[in-house]
Amino acid sequence: MGLCRFCGKPAGFLRKEHRECREKHNSGVFIIRSMVADSLSNSVDRDEILKIARESYISNEELKNLILNGLDEAIDKALGDNILTQEEEEKIKIVLLKFGFGVDELSSSKTYEKFIKALILRDILEGKIPKRLDIKGVLPFNLLKNETPIWLFNDVKYYQLKTYRHYVGGSNGFSIRITKGVYYRMGDFRGYPVEETELTKVDEGVMCITDKHIYFGGRIKSFRISYDKIVSFTPYSDGIGIQRDSTNARPEYFITNDGWFTYNLVVNLANRG
Numbered sequence: 001m002g003l004c005r006f007c008g009k010p011a012g013f014l015r016k017e018h019r020e021c022r023e024k025h026n027s028g029v030f031i032i033r034s035m036v037a038d039s040l041s042n043s044v045d046r047d048e049i050l051k052i053a054r055e056s057y058i059s060n061e062e063l064k065n066l067i068l069n070g071l072d073e074a075i076d077k078a079l080g081d082n083i084l085t086q087e088e089e090e091k092i093k094i095v096l097l098k099f100g101f102g103v104d105e106l107s108s109s110k111t112y113e114k115f116i117k118a119l120i121l122r123d124i125l126e127g128k129i130p131k132r133l134d135i136k137g138v139l140p141f142n143l144l145k146n147e148t149p150i151w152l153f154n155d156v157k158y159y160q161l162k163t164y165r166h167y168v169g170g171s172n173g174f175s176i177r178i179t180k181g182v183y184y185r186m187g188d189f190r191g192y193p194v195e196e197t198e199l200t201k202v203d204e205g206v207m208c209i210t211d212k213h214i215y216f217g218g219r220i221k222s223f224r225i226s227y228d229k230i231v232s233f234t235p236y237s238d239g240i241g242i243q244r245d246s247t248n249a250r251p252e253y254f255i256t257n258d259g260w261f262t263y264n265l266v267v268n269l270a271n272r273g
């Protein structure tokens with residue numbers, strides 16, 4: 001006789017769960033997730049959530065994942081029209097605090113990473129140099145004095161266009177007029193990946209974004225580009241394309257797997273001052 005994986009009581013011959021228990025569990029998951037996803041409009045009632053979790057056989061670990069998933073939804077919703085406001089930031093922090101998330105749990109969370117990215121973009125849009133990056137290990141390049149590293153992308157693929165040719169009808173990305181200090185919505189980045197067939201993969205490595213340069217450090221190539229040497233940026237869902245200010249410079253592409261953040265970050269840094 002197997003035991004129910006939810007309530008722990010005998011579940012019957014060759015059975016691992018009671019149907020009612022599973023349904024109760026699933027509905028608890030749904031309710032908690034929705035409550036947290038709504039936490040920027042309605043404050044989250046911790047006791048209520050803990051009660052639902054208990055009654056729905058949701059373990060502590062599962063609950064924490066659910067809360068992060070719900071927050072992810074809340075952050076996406078907020079980033080759909082604008083960058084996170086101070087008020088929204090506080091509300092998210094309160095939820096994380098209420099459920100006792102530790103530094104380790106957060107540093108490995110994609111949701112928390114997105115949250116920090118949004119705060120970094122807000123800093124830049126407000127004219128501040130963000131200091132939210134804590135680099136562990138040694139960078140494969142030397143930063144200049146008075147230069148602040150703002151973000152580090154790992155496992156970035158670096159491509160160049162196979163043969164140089166002048167664009168007649170534009171590029172594969174979508175075009176955005178550059179204005180000072182503008183946030184480009186998350187939804188704008190859906191479905192415009194870099195078209196890799198046209199490109200040569202040159203290298204793979206680390207890309208560091210500072211307040212003054214874009215650095216790339218790979219196995220074969222390492223370089224630094226000053227923002228004022230870039231004439232155009234092309235947004236993609238998975239990265240960014242740049243064109244350097246030189247007659248025979250080929251378009252270059254960096255696949256960071258987060259076009260929304262890369263584009264907002266780099267374009268707003270380039271337009272500063």
Ligand SMILES: [Zn+2]
Binds near residue numbers: 004005007008017018
């Ligand atoms: Zn059961």
